[in-house]
Amino acid sequence: SLKVIDDDGGVDSISKTIRVRNVAPEISVDFPFKANEGDTLEFNLEVLDRGENDTFTYLWDFGDKNRDSTLNPIHIYNDNGQFTVFITVEDDDGGIDMFEKIIDIKNVSPTIKVNIPDTLLEGSNFSIDARLGYDPGISDSHKFKFDFGDGYISNDTNYQYLDNGDYNVIAMIFDDDGGSDSISHIVHVKNVSPEIQIDFPPPSYEGIPIQFFA
DSSP states (O other): OEEEEOTTSOEEEEOOOOOOOOOOOEEEEEOOSEEETTOEEEOEEEEEOSOTTOOEEEEEEOSSSOEEOSSSOEEEOSSOEEEEEEEEEEETTSOEEEEEEEEEEEOOOOEEEEEOOSEEETTOEEEOEEEEEEOSOTTOOEEEEEEOSSSOEESOSEEEOSSOEEEEEEEEEEETTSOEEEEEEEEEEEOOOOOOOOBOOOOOOTTSOOOOBO
16 A cells, blocks of 8 residues: 655555465475385475465375375385385465476395205205395395205205215295395215114024025
């Protein structure tokens, strides 16, 4: 409004309503577009808005069924794949800006921990203690396989060598995304001396043939 008073006391005034429209915020986003599963990733957001008094709400959708409403969130992808990251910023007057980008998360191979005996006796049963060492992709599933060094390959941890010798045992782990790890170990299988078992016949008479069973 404007009011004018002259030096003789004359007064006039005028008023007019000015409508100031809201301007939507503009966002600038920074985060890595490639990473490994299990990495701790920082998502940085900068908001530019002509309305200095505006307040904002944030919604991050990381594409893996996880969301966040903070300005600069931290997120970890628990499995590999391509995920569409979507961010929406809205000011308190309804102005909106959005951004989306695909992030490529690579698989990381698991590691294996294994305990294999050094020495065995031929014919004795033994078991391999194999377990997952580490996998940052906590959503991965895993399978084990064992090469016992004598031509036999199995996912069974129990085995028995039927002859003495040195055998190179390989323990392997595979995740569901093609990652793998293995450990080899030489097992020394010792010979076991034979044991003789004889069935003696009952008492007999001279001149009568006797048969022995061994």
